Amino acid sequence: MARTDRLMRLMDALRRLPSPVTAARLAAETGVSPRQLYRDIATLRAGGALIDGAAGLGYALTEDPALPPQSFSRLEIEALHLAVAALDRVGDPDLAGAAHDALARIVATLPERQSRQALHAVSRCFSQAPRRDPPRIELALLRAACWDEAAVEIGYTDLTGAETRRVIWPLGLSYSEQTLMLLAHCRLRMDYRIFHVNRIADLRLTGDSFRPHRVALARAFADRCAEGGEPGAGRGVGPERRKPR
Template sequence: MRPSDRLFQIIQILRRSRRPLTAEAIASELETSKRTIYRDISTLIGQRVPIRGEAGLGYVLEGGFDLPPLMLTSDEIEAAALGARWVQSRGDPALSRAAADLIAKLAAIVPEKLRDVALDPVSRTGPAWEPTEDRIDLARVRGWIHEGKKISLGYSDEQGRATQRILWPVAVGYFDSVRHLIAWCELRRDFRSFRTDRIASAEFLEERYPERPSVLRARWRKTIKEN
């Protein structure tokens, strides 16, 4: 790997990590020595890349630093295009349009020699099954999740039993043929998953729930790991 490529990869590794990374961890991923990583970190800091930390404790990339989009690698472009094509065929209408726009933008900003990687990637997703009909506006649901607002939901389970719930929405799950709204349910006092095709009614409330959406989402992920 060329030194310039290695410097770029170090930035990428630090950017995707939420915790300090040691030189040993970075060296292991790049298949090089710790001494080389120490030297490269010093070079990056000398170039005013905002890396904070020290040997033995780990390094982090401070916020506010970015790289131009043309620095995307071939694998990164293909990963983005592959994910966008999955969303295009399986997402709700708003996300599907956004995915198509993303592919077009990728093709427009990358160098010409990499354009086919975005428009005609060699990696493919399987054919999407016919999705069930959403009985709720998922674009609006995502907006309510970002704002941390409650939703009043009329819902029928698989036995046809109807209930009325007040939900604290945290995520939307996209599967091949069905979609789920994941939320903290005030009725059950726990996290629950609701198929969007079984929703009978929905009222988007202006009341905010008491926790930050990111904190509530972290609690939900923790329950999944424990189960």
């Protein structure tokens, strides 16, 4: 692992783990030996990070020069906690994990009083997350295709059991408690389609980019929705409830 990446992982662990954090835990989080960890702690301290503690006592990040001070109202702190908790119900594991890490970084920059408030937020999701069929594809690859505006080829089985192969331009993901959907422009039908992600059997990158078209496609889809037309009513918009035409 590159030195810069290793130090970033160490700072991230110090921000999000309850302090004091033992050297053994930090070494496991960053994938280094305890001896290397002590050297990395010294490097961060030399760079200006205020890290309390020592070998055998554990470490705590008391000031992080890489993050500016933050200030939130108590209601904003509650809202952040509830939003992150909601992702445990509707998001995929990677997305939910990223949200928890981001919240930990935010809390690490709060003044002491607000940091205590964040630790004792009262807004919670108490009901169990509903069961949702897991995707059969690598979700990280699909998400990256949306970010990178990369065309993909998929094998898809619709709700009637009909199977098709098609190239699509993935535009975005839509999460709910019951379903995970993908909005895309289908190059087979030359129209918008919304796919059930758990019905995508396989996915591969084609090597083509649709970057010049993305903004226009997103705007056209928003305009179409604003017209108030029925999703999927002969226009290819909405979940595929019928055999693809």
